[in-house]
Amino acid sequence: MTSQGQSLNSTLDDNCQGNFRGTLLTIDSYLGDQDVERLKFLCRDSIAPKNLEKCGSALDIFEYLLAEEWLSEEDPFFLAELLYTIKQKVLLRHLRYTKEQVEHRLPFHRKVSLFRNLLYELSEDISSENLKSMIFLLRESVPKVQMTSLSFLAYLEKQEKIDEDNLTLLEDLCKKIVPNLMRKIDKYKREKASQVGAPPVAKETESLHQGEEELFCRSDINQLLGALPEVSWRDEHAQSNGDRATPVSVEMLGASVDTLTSETSTKETAVYRMDRKHRGCCVIVNNHSFTSLSERPGTNKDAECLRRVFQWLGFNVYIHVNVTKDDLEQVLQYFQTHPGHADGDCFVFCVLTHGKFGAVYSSDGNLIPIRQIMSHFTAQQCPALAHKPKLFFIQACQGEEIQPSVSIEADAVNPEHVPPSLQDSVPVEADFLLGLATVPGYVSFRHVEEGSWYIQSLYNHLKDLVPRREDILSILTAVNDDVSRQADRHGTKKQMPQPAFTLRKKVVFPVPQEELLL
Numbered sequence: 481m482t483s484q485g486q487s488l489n490s491t492l493d494d495n496c497q498g499n500f501r502g503t504l505l506t507i508d509s510y511l512g513d514q515d516v517e518r519l520k521f522l523c524r525d526s527i528a529p530k531n532l533e534k535c536g537s538a539l540d541i542f543e544y545l546l547a548e549e550w551l552s553e554e555d556p557f558f559l560a561e562l563l564y565t566i567k568q569k570v571l572l573r574h575l576r577y578t579k580e581q582v583e584h585r586l587p588f589h590r591k592v593s594l595f596r597n598l599l600y601e602l603s604e605d606i607s608s609e610n611l612k613s614m615i616f617l618l619r620e621s622v623p624k625v626q627m628t629s630l631s632f633l634a635y636l637e638k639q640e641k642i643d644e645d646n647l648t649l650l651e652d653l654c655k656k657i658v659p660n661l662m663r664k665i666d667k668y669k670r671e672k673a674s675q676v677g678a679p680p681v682a683k684e685t686e687s688l689h690q691g692e693e694e695l696f697c698r699s700d701i702n703q704l705l706g707a708l709p710e711v712s713w714r715d716e717h718a719q720s721n722g723d724r725a726t727p728v729s730v731e732m733l734g735a736s737v738d739t740l741t742s743e744t745s746t747k748e749t750a751v752y753r754m755d756r757k758h759r760g761c762c763v764i765v766n767n768h769s770f771t772s773l774s775e776r777p778g779t780n781k782d783a784e785c786l787r788r789v790f791q792w793l794g795f796n797v798y799i800h801v802n803v804t805k806d807d808l809e810q811v812l813q814y815f816q817t818h819p820g821h822a823d824g825d826c827f828v829f830c831v832l833t834h835g836k837f838g839a840v841y842s843s844d845g846n847l848i849p850i851r852q853i854m855s856h857f858t859a860q861q862c863p864a865l866a867h868k869p870k871l872f873f874i875q876a877c878q879g880e881e882i883q884p885s886v887s888i889e890a891d892a893v894n895p896e897h898v899p900p901s902l903q904d905s906v907p908v909e910a911d912f913l914l915g916l917a918t919v920p921g922y923v924s925f926r927h928v929e930e931g932s933w934y935i936q937s938l939y940n941h942l943k944d945l946v947p948r949r950e951d952i953l954s955i956l957t958a959v960n961d962d963v964s965r966q967a968d969r970h971g972t973k974k975q976m977p978q979p980a981f982t983l984r985k986k987v988v989f990p991v992p993q994e995e996l997l998l
Contacts, residue, residue, distance in 0.1 A: 623635075
């Protein structure tokens with residue numbers, strides 16, 4: 481039997497030799513208590529209740545699935561479906577599946593019932609406050625014990641208050657407390673009706689919901705996108721001046737069906753969850769002094785403003801000063817595997833430094849592609865941040881240096897050719913936002929005492945607009961407008977920030993209870 485410390489290749493070799501249990505042991509080592517609870521819930525139709533109650537680990541669940549022939553070395557797809565559903569997609573490789581292969585097979589080989597999937601999806605979007613409200617309404621019929629959203633729904637099912645043909649109680653709760661969950665219930669009714677040939681739910685009652693997983697394979701998406709006109713991102717500067725926009729790649733749009741439909745639908749946009757145990761980590765890389773480049777006076781004011789505003793928003797803030805290339809790699813590796821991501825809502829990474837087109841400078845003068853920084857936090861590299869918003873803010877020039885006036889400096893160095901590979905900075909997958917201080921090819925400005933135009937505007941607009949429940953893209957649009965109106969004292973030097981994103985939903989930070997004082 482393989483040990484937990486063996487490599488993927490060794491695990492796969494053992495799997496090929498028949499040591500399937502070794503593979504299951506490896507998968508078990510990556511699953512926590514919450515994962516076990518989720519697996520038990522999804523297996524309620526596959527494992528007898530009395531046996532399910534005995535399961536204290538994923539290995540116990542696997543043992544019953546093997547005994548009941550739901551799982552075997554020859555056909556491990558049921559486990560692949562379960563791992564995919566609980567968003568442990570990185571573990572699919574141990575079963576020799578890819579995410580795309582599972583998505584392609586699911587419509588035809590799904591073993592978890594539509595009803596079970598519905599309850600699981602609902603549980604993912606029932607916050608702790610929503611759960612308290614639901615229990616309050618049903619207090620006379622719900623035991624006074626600690627419950628999760630999953631155990632609450634399981635209790636209602638066990639008491640026969642809900643089943644696949646009777647969702648009346650659940651609908652009443654959702655309508656009163658979480659109305660947007662009715663979309664999932666409508667979708668379930670429509671899918672169930674199509675299975676039995678009954679009249680489907682009216683199409684107009686079904687709308688896109690936050691977090692729905694992509695059920696089309698990559699080839700399906702490519703064919704669909706091929707029939708559409710080219711979709712482009714445009715920054716505010718391009719829209720107002722008619723500049724050519726940067727096309728979005730097919731892969732980027734194909735990262736999520738939600739991303740595609742958000743371009744063609746006027747329906748209400750979903751919102752990312754912001755009710756987990758922690759808001760998340762905010763990392764600030766603040767480079768003031770360099771071995772071969774000029775210093776950046778005023779940057780400490782920017783770093784302090786970012787620290788204050790993101791702490792106010794509930795983030796745990798980590799500041800790293802004068803970071804070399806090696807230091808940066810250590811910082812990225814540390815936060816790529818940071819344990820706090822599992823219970824966090826969001827991740828923020830800020831870089832204050834000199835820069836060039838698509839890249840930033842370390843304090844020892846090395847040019848680091850922005851894409852390389854962001855790639856550490858993709859779903860594959862950092863599974864704990866999958867489906868969560870990852871926000872990157874870069875205060876650095878992205879083009880040629882302009883001679884500044886006395887109190888204004890440009891975060892740029894002498895222009896050189898930058899390889900094309902540095903130009904495409906945003907990872908080709910969903911849930912990323914990149915806020916650049918300036919459009920590619922241009923400088924950004926920093927006051928030597930008051931800080932940079934971009935970061936100071938971002939600070940002020942977060943402080944002013946979060947209490948108004950504005951989403952991050954609306955806030956960045958206001959930042960664009962503010963910075964575009966600023967100029968040096970001679971009125972000759974201007975700046976236009978540029979956001980680029982693959983967000984699938986709105987990022988709306990909860991309003992802090994305390995006011996952020998100046």
